[in-house]
Amino acid sequence: MTYLRPNFRHPELPKNALGYTRQYYEGRLSTLCAGCGHDSISGAIIQACFEMAIEPHRLAKLSGIGCSSKTPTYFLANSHGFNSVHGRMPSVATGANLANRDLIYLGVSGDGDTASIGMGQFVHAVRRNLNITYIVMNNGCYGLTKGQDSATADKGSINKTGVANQFQTIDLAGLAMELGATFVGRSFSGDKEQLIPMIKAALVHEGFAFIDVLSPCVTFNNNTGSTKSYDYVRDHIEATAAVDYVPVKTEITAQYAEGTNKMIRMHDGSLVELHKLAPGWDPLDRGLAYSRLNESRAKGEILTGIIYMEPQSRDLHYMLDTDTRPLNTLNEADLCPGQEALEVINSENR
Amino acid sequence: MQQLSSINDLVIRFANVNGTGSASANNLFAKSIFRMGIPVTPKNIFPSNIQGLPTWYEVRVSDKGYLGRRNGIDIMVCVNPQSMKNDVESVRPGGYFMYDSSRPLAKQYLRDDIHYIGIPMIRICQALFPQPRQQQLLKNVVYVGALTALLDIEVDVVKTLISEEFRKKEKLIPLNFQALEAGIDYVHKHYQYPLGLRLERRNKVGNWIMIDGNSACALGAIYAGATVAAWYPITPSTSVVDAFTKYAKRLRTDPVTGKKKYAIVQAEDELAAMGVVIGAMWNGARSFTATSGPGVSLMNEFIGLAYFAEIPAVLIDVQRGGPSTGMPTRTQQSDILLAAYASHGDTKHPLLFPASPKECFEMTAEAFDLAERMQTPVMVMTDLDLGMNDHLSPPFEWDDSKQFDRGKVLNAEDLEKVKEFGRYLDVDGDGIPYRTIPGTHPTKGSFFTRGSSKDEYARYTEEGEAYKRNMDRLLKKWETIKDLVPGPEISGTGNSKEGLLFFGTSAYAALEATDRLGTAGVKVDTLRLKAFPFNAAVRDFIEQHERVYVVEQNRDAQMRSLLMIELGIDPKKLISILNYDGFPITAGLIVNGILKFHPEVQAIVGNGQQAGPGDATVNRKL
Numbered sequence: 001m002t003y004l005r006p007n008f009r010h011p012e013l014p015k016n017a018l019g020y021t022r023q024y025y026e027g028r029l030s031t032l033c034a035g036c037g038h039d040s041i042s043g044a045i046i047q048a049c050f051e052m053a054i055e056p057h058r059l060a061k062l063s064g065i066g067c068s069s070k071t072p073t074y075f076l077a078n079s080h081g082f083n084s085v086h087g088r089m090p091s092v093a094t095g096a097n098l099a100n101r102d103l104i105y106l107g108v109s110g111d112g113d114t115a116s117i118g119m120g121q122f123v124h125a126v127r128r129n130l131n132i133t134y135i136v137m138n139n140g141c142y143g144l145t146k147g148q149d150s151a152t153a154d155k156g157s158i159n160k161t162g163v164a165n166q167f168q169t170i171d172l173a174g175l176a177m178e179l180g181a182t183f184v185g186r187s188f189s190g191d192k193e194q195l196i197p198m199i200k201a202a203l204v205h206e207g208f209a210f211i212d213v214l215s216p217c218v219t220f221n222n223n224t225g226s227t228k229s230y231d232y233v234r235d236h237i238e239a240t241a242a243v244d245y246v247p248v249k250t251e252i253t254a255q256y257a258e259g260t261n262k263m264i265r266m267h268d269g270s271l272v273e274l275h276k277l278a279p280g281w282d283p284l285d286r287g288l289a290y291s292r293l294n295e296s297r298a299k300g301e302i303l304t305g306i307i308y309m310e311p312q313s314r315d316l317h318y319m320l321d322t323d324t325r326p327l328n329t330l331n332e333a334d335l336c337p338g339q340e341a342l343e344v345i346n347s348e349n350r
Numbered sequence: 351m352q353q354l355s356s357i358n359d360l361v362i363r364f365a366n367v368n369g370t371g372s373a374s375a376n377n378l379f380a381k382s383i384f385r386m387g388i389p390v391t392p393k394n395i396f397p398s399n400i401q402g403l404p405t406w407y408e409v410r411v412s413d414k415g416y417l418g419r420r421n422g423i424d425i426m427v428c429v430n431p432q433s434m435k436n437d438v439e440s441v442r443p444g445g446y447f448m449y450d451s452s453r454p455l456a457k458q459y460l461r462d463d464i465h466y467i468g469i470p471m472i473r474i475c476q477a478l479f480p481q482p483r484q485q486q487l488l489k490n491v492v493y494v495g496a497l498t499a500l501l502d503i504e505v506d507v508v509k510t511l512i513s514e515e516f517r518k519k520e521k522l523i524p525l526n527f528q529a530l531e532a533g534i535d536y537v538h539k540h541y542q543y544p545l546g547l548r549l550e551r552r553n554k555v556g557n558w559i560m561i562d563g564n565s566a567c568a569l570g571a572i573y574a575g576a577t578v579a580a581w582y583p584i585t586p587s588t589s590v591v592d593a594f595t596k597y598a599k600r601l602r603t604d605p606v607t608g609k610k611k612y613a614i615v616q617a618e619d620e621l622a623a624m625g626v627v628i629g630a631m632w633n634g635a636r637s638f639t640a641t642s643g644p645g646v647s648l649m650n651e652f653i654g655l656a657y658f659a660e661i662p663a664v665l666i667d668v669q670r671g672g673p674s675t676g677m678p679t680r681t682q683q684s685d686i687l688l689a690a691y692a693s694h695g696d697t698k699h700p701l702l703f704p705a706s707p708k709e710c711f712e713m714t715a716e717a718f719d720l721a722e723r724m725q726t727p728v729m730v731m732t733d734l735d736l737g738m739n740d741h742l743s744p745p746f747e748w749d750d751s752k753q754f755d756r757g758k759v760l761n762a763e764d765l766e767k768v769k770e771f772g773r774y775l776d777v778d779g780d781g782i783p784y785r786t787i788p789g790t791h792p793t794k795g796s797f798f799t800r801g802s803s804k805d806e807y808a809r810y811t812e813e814g815e816a817y818k819r820n821m822d823r824l825l826k827k828w829e830t831i832k833d834l835v836p837g838p839e840i841s842g843t844g845n846s847k848e849g850l851l852f853f854g855t856s857a858y859a860a861l862e863a864t865d866r867l868g869t870a871g872v873k874v875d876t877l878r879l880k881a882f883p884f885n886a887a888v889r890d891f892i893e894q895h896e897r898v899y900v901v902e903q904n905r906d907a908q909m910r911s912l913l914m915i916e917l918g919i920d921p922k923k924l925i926s927i928l929n930y931d932g933f934p935i936t937a938g939l940i941v942n943g944i945l946k947f948h949p950e951v952q953a954i955v956g957n958g959q960q961a962g963p964g965d966a967t968v969n970r971k972l
Contacts, residue, residue, distance in 0.1 A: 056794060060633070060788045073798060073810065080788035082632060084625070084802035085651050091580075091622035095629025095637060096788070098578045098613040103633075103789050121625070124618040153502035189874060323609040327577040328634035328787065330611055336603040339748045343596075345569065347744040349559040350384075 017053035025050045027074040037189030037215030037230075038068055038137045042075045044192050045106070045135075047078060048199040052247065059104040060096055064089040064118055067144050068110030068215075085119025090125035093132050094316070099324040101317045104203060105132040106195040112142050115151040115170045126208050131315035133202040133209045136172055137189070139217035140228035147220030158225030162213040171297060173307060176210045177290045182313035184289075185306045188233055189216070193242075198306060201247035201272040207313035214302065222286035238296055238321035240283070240305035264311050274306060283308050354424055355546035358388050358413035362425040362497075364710075365437045366490075367586060369401030371968045372429070375490030376407040378511055379497060380740070384560050385507045387552040389415040390637030391858075393739045393934060398679045400583070404433040414865075415554060418740055418858030419934040424547055427493055429471065434459055446545065450492065456680055466743035467541060469496045474532045479525065486682040488529040495533020504551065505534065559707075559745050563736035564640075566707035567666050568593035569746065570714025571638050573599055575754050576664070580615045580626030580636035584647060584684060585678050586734040587668035590640035620645035624652035624663070632799060633663045634787035636718050636757070638664035643672045643685045646692065651769065653727050654693025655801040657824075660774070660783065662757070664722035666714060666730045668737040680932025681734035683854055683905035689729045690912055696821065698828060700728045700835050701882040705857040707743035710736065713880075716836070722757035724831050725782060732904070735855045758784045765794040773797040773808040781827030828883065835881035838888055842875025849895035849943070853879035853909065855899045855934060862937035867944060870951050874899070874944065889917050897947065898924055902938055905930045 013021045030039050049059065051068045056078035063069035065086035072081045084092045085194070093107050114122045114136050125134070149157075152172060153165045176184045180250040183205045187195040195213065202209035214233050216222050222229045229238075232309045241262075246272050274283060282288050289308040295302035323330070354360075357537055364379075366372035375396075380392040381746075387529050395406040410420050422442040428434055428449045435458070441447050443463040450456060451468025460466075472491045476487040498508055508530060516522045537543050567590050570580070579598075581591045595614055604613040615626040617623040623639045630637035641649070646667055656663045669685045670675030689701055700720060721728040756777075765771065765786065771794060774783045786795035797808040803817040804810055811817065852860040857878055864876055877891045877898075891914070892898050900910045907926040913919050927943035929935035945952040 055792060057789055057792050062629075078796050079800040080786075080796050081800075082629075083798065083802070084628075085655050085801055088621060088625045091617065091625025092629035092632070094615060094622075095580065095626035095631070095635075096630075098615070098626070099630040099635030099637070100361040100631035100789060112677050120618050121622055124622065128615075265385065275854060280676065317613075320613050321608075321610050322613050323604060323607070323611050326635075327611070327613065327630075330575070330577060332575065332752075334611055335577065335602070336573055336748070336752075338750050341601060342569075342573070342748050346557075346559050349561040350557075 011024060016120075018055060020050070020053070022046065022050045024078065024278040025056065025076055026076045030071070030074040032052060032067060032070065032074075033219045035216040035218040036047055036067070037139065037217070037284055039074070040189040040192065041135065041137055041195070041215055042071045044195040046075045046201055047192070048196050048203065051196070052200055052203065054104060054203070056099035058102070059106060061106045061108065062089050062093045062096065063108040064110070066110040066113050066142070067217075068131045069113055069132055071108055071137070085226075087113050087116070088121055090115070090118065090121035090130070090134075090243045092311050094125060094128065094130055097131055097316070098322070099132070099328040101322065102326050104228050106203070107132050107134040109134065109136050111136060111138045111140060111172070115172060121166050126176055126210070128183045128316045129182055129313060129319070130146070131206055131208070131317070133199065133205070133211070135199070135211045135213060137215040138172065138212055138228070139221055140217050140226070141221040143217050143220055147217070157221065157227040160220050160223050164225075173210070174290075174293055176212075177286070177293060177308060181308070182207040182304070182310040183212040184249070184308045185209075186213070186304045187211060188214045188300070188302075188304060190230065190234065191237075191304070194239065194304060197243040197245040200268070201306065201309070202242060204266045204268050204270050205309065205313065206267045207310070207315045233302060236281040236300060238301040238303050240292070240303060240307060241274040243306055246271040248303050264309065266311060268283040272306070272309070284310070351465070354444045354548050357548060357550050358411055358552065360411050360424040360547045361422060362409045362411075362427065363423045363435050363440070364407040364439075365428045365430045366405050366407065367430045367432070368397060368399050368405040371487040371488070372405070372407070372490045374515065375494050376409075377740075378508065378515070379494050380409050380809040381511055381560065382498075382503050382508045383409070383411055383549060384555060386504060386549060387555050388413065388549060389417065389554055389742060391417040391419075391739075391741065393735065394678050395933070404430050407890055411549065411553065413554070416858065416862040416937065418862055419936050421936050421938050427497070429489065431494065439557065440826060446547075447484035448496065450489070453630060467496070467500070467791065469493060469533065469536055469815050474536065475529065476967070477533060478528055479741060484525065488525060491526050491529035492533040495929070496537050497533075498567075499532065499534045499543045500541065500545050501736035502548045502550070505530075508595065519562070538968050542645055555742060558742050560740045560742055561707045561712040562589065562738060562740050563704065563707050563732050564589040564668065564738060565593040566710035566743070566746070567640065567714045567730065567732065567737070568597055570711040571664075571718075572597050573711070573748055574636060574715040574718040576636040576638050576718065577612050578626065578630035578635050579639070580617050580623040580630075580637065581619050581625050581639050581641065582620045584620070584645050585669050586738045587640040587642050587645070587666065589670065589738065592665055610665070620648040621652065624649040624665070625665045625866065628652055628656050628661050629664070631721070632788075636664075636722075636754075638666065638714075638718070640666040640668065642668050643677065644672045646685055646688055648691045653699065654695060654697055656727045657697045657699065657800055658695070659799050660785070661727040661799070662725055663726060664714070664717045664721050664730070666732065667938045669731065669733040677932045679734070681855070682903050682930060682931070682932065683733055683856070684908065685731065686904065686908035686912060688904070689731060695757050698883070699726065700724065701829055702728065702730045702835070703731055703853040703880055704730065704736065705854055705878065707736070707741050708746060711746045713836075719755040720834060722759075723755050724827065724834060725785060726827075726831075731854065733736070733843075733855055758782060760784050760786050760790070760795060762791045765791045771795050771797075772806040774804065774823070775806045776823050776826070780830040780918065781823050781825070782830060832885045835883065835885070837885050838875070838880055838891070839878040840887065840891060843873065844894070846873045846875045847896040848874045848944075849891055849898040850874045850876045850901065850940075851879065851891070851898050852876070852901035856903060856929075859937045859940055860901055861937045863940035863944070864940050866937060872948055872951055879909070884913065884916055888913075892917065892919055892923065896923075897945055899927050899940075900924050901927045901935070901943075903929045903935055
């Protein structure tokens with residue numbers, strides 16, 4: 001970890017559409033181990049929000065407990081943050097989202113937080129298609145308590161003490177698919193090229209946008225025999241497609257070979273452009289995506305990229321038919337029926 | 351044989367089979383009495399079952415307006431063979447046992463000290479209605495008809511209620527009338543009527559209403575502007591959210607857009623329900639959950655978070671019999687200590703104790719103001735008796751000029767003015783800091799919320815001094831809270847050496863007991879707790895009396911413990927009167943508890959528990 005960070009910034013650092021530099025999107029100094037994959041993901045979040053010119057106060061960042069859940073302190077210092085209880089971020093995010101549908105919600109969790117203690121809440125947030133970008137920083141182990149296997153550790157993966165994991169792994173991307181998630185992506189903390197546009201696409205997706213990011217634990221799970229080490233992940237990665245995120249007002253200029261790219265229009269009018277790497281790939285076909293994911297797993301590949309997305313997805317507010325105004329802006333006149341209505345109720349009970 | 355005789359003073363119990371349509375007939379009976387202007391209190395005694403098991407409905411009629419439960423059943427209407435043996439035994443000597451005489455009563459059910467009234471309910475229905483389901487449902491109306499004749503209930507009142515009930519299914523009205531009249535006719539032909547126990551029109555309920563506490567809590571949440579409700583189904587709190595759903599649909603649907611000005615989430619469990627509430631409140635929307643003891647157990651971790659991170663939350667705890675699954679369909683006040691100190695570490699939480707539907711309405715609404723003012727979870731401690739039974743209640747009132755108290759929330763304008771914002775800075779010296787809602791200001795007022803220790807500026811810290819400063823400020827806030835929560839209701843002359851302290855649904859029985867004792871020459875002053883933490887008036891009351899009886903509906907005298915812990919009261923001074931068999935407490939039990947300390951009076955009055963029916967008997971014995 002770095003204890004010192006120079007305050008000096010070049011006066012001509014690039015600014016985004018809001019006039020903010022990238023620095024404005026940073027957080028406090030990370031206290032995670034040097035080389036932790038999580039810090040790279042924080043960097044990708046900062047870069048994505050900077051490039052998208054998100055107003056920091058229009059985004060709320062939420063997390064559970066664990067190394068991963070500490071990271072919201074290390075990005076977007078000008079956003080409200082909520083470091084909740086272990087495995088319970090999805091419910092807090094649900095309440096927050098119901099209170100104000102106009103903010104962007106970014107949830108950060110870990111493999112222990114999501115696949116073990118918080119499995120129930122994760123599953124139900126997916127079911128409700130809560131409008132949130134939900135990033136799991138997945139390192140296959142419990143870092144803060146010194147390296148115990150987590151439920152996403154692959155069967156046979158060897159941990160730092162030399163013991164092979166005997167239990168079935170929980171593949172969170174596969175689970176999200178099974179549960180009907182409307183956006184499922186997987187990436188690698190070391191692949192910013194892929195991760196940054198994927199986060200952007202997730203942030204504009206209406207509904208539950210899930211990103212499973214393999215993020216090696218340098219201290220407890222980066223040894224030979226671990227399937228979540230930097231070396232292993234790099235050797236086994238299999239990308240579905242390269243992703244480009246095109247904001248609403250930008251003219252599309254990039255050119256790709258015909259037949260290999262797919263443009264997906266999001267709710268806000270922006271475009272997600274996928275450049276297919278794998279033949280027969282269609283991220284809009286849940287069945288195909290699911291079987292491709294399973295095939296890769298059987299072959300020992302780590303399939304990355306946007307695995308599936310449903311551009312026409314509608315979120316929890318749509319299902320509940322809530323007012324278009326954020327509920328937290330409604331006042332007495334909107335909410336309190338008054339004495340007259342109460343007198344009617346009184347008379348109904350006589 | 352003894353003949354019971356009284357006007358507007360009786361207890362009648364209906365023994366039914368769950369799921370046979372008896373509930374609406376029984377309600378019809380109770381409501382008829384209410385419409386005759388006579389104070390009445392019905393109670394469901396039901397199993398944790400949907401169909402097939404015994405269920406009872408007990409109605410107490412009291413000319414004097416005593417609305418608590420009373421021991422001693424004067425009339426048993428038994429339409430359930432399963433429970434008949436116990437039902438026969440439970441009738442007090444001289445009482446009446448009404449049964450379906452379509453088949454003869456087995457000898458084992460015969461007692462020589464009670465009266466039997468056989469009404470061939472099913473046979474009457476078989477003659478009148480072709481369909482078996484109709485026969486089963488209308489059998490219940492036949493016994494209401496029989497009781498109408500026997501107790502001298504006004505037929506027009508019953509018919510009006512039937513017409514109102516089936517306003518939307520008009521075809522059913524004549525069928526119900528037929529069944530009602532058949533019951534009346536049968537009594538007219540075969541029995542002397544009315545009985546010595548009978549009813550007479552009064553004007554004693556005024557403009558009062560009859561409603562269950564759970565509906566009242568739901569209305570309180572509607573009026574307080576709650577927009578997010580999160581819950582997990584659990585008896586006996588489910589009907590809070592059912593009622594909220596019903597009223598919200600009616601009162602909170604935008605007439606122009608048809609959009610809902612509320613959101614209800616049936617969560618995956620109580621943990622999540624509380625998480626939703628905290629998330630919504632953190633983000634500036636009023637939110638609540640309703641649950642019972644087992645749910646509060648699960649919500650403990652989140653309650654601790656809300657306490658420490660200082661996030662408002664409203665929780666309605668409709669208490670039931672514990673521990674564990676306990677007696678899920680019976681009443682108790684046994685979550686007091688659980689709620690007061692919920693969660694690990696040093697925590698304490700404000701509690702409110704409503705004693706009537708009107709207070710359920712008002713205190714639920716007030717809970718939102720308090721929670722936001724104090725930035726902490728507030729729990730409304732009601733119980734199954736109050737929540738699921740209809741109670742007579744003063745009508746609900748709302749002051750239309752009332753503004754919600756959103757507490758110390760800084761808006762964008764405020765943030766421009768303040769020199770520095772520290773989420774946990776004690777600016778006003780009352781221990782309550784200022785908060786901001788996400789999305790308020792582009793550059794000012796953001797902070798990080800967490801359950802771990804932090805300094806005044808919401809920065810994570812493991813520094814002992816900073817942690818202690820924060821914990822001490824929370825204690826200072828607790829002192830402030832003592833004067834924000836409602837004070838107790840005290841009555842009596844103040845000259846008595848004895849005090850009677852109670853809360854929640856024990857109030858009905860306690861006030862009746864006080865009257866009975868007063869007649870016997872035992873004067874006690876009373877204090878009804880309305881909230882925790884206790885303010886100075888509670889301490890003063892206890893100090894002013896030599897002995898204070900503490901009435902509560904749990905085994906371990908939890909409120910007494912709380913008084914001892916929080917006020918440092920000498921245990922010897924606090925005498926427990928406890929009721930924990932799952933039935934609502936009776937005045938008799940309280941009278942007995944107090945008379946133990948008055949042997950001279952006990953010798954005259956006898957056992958208060960068996961002193962029914964009501965005060966008439968007590969008076970006579972005196």
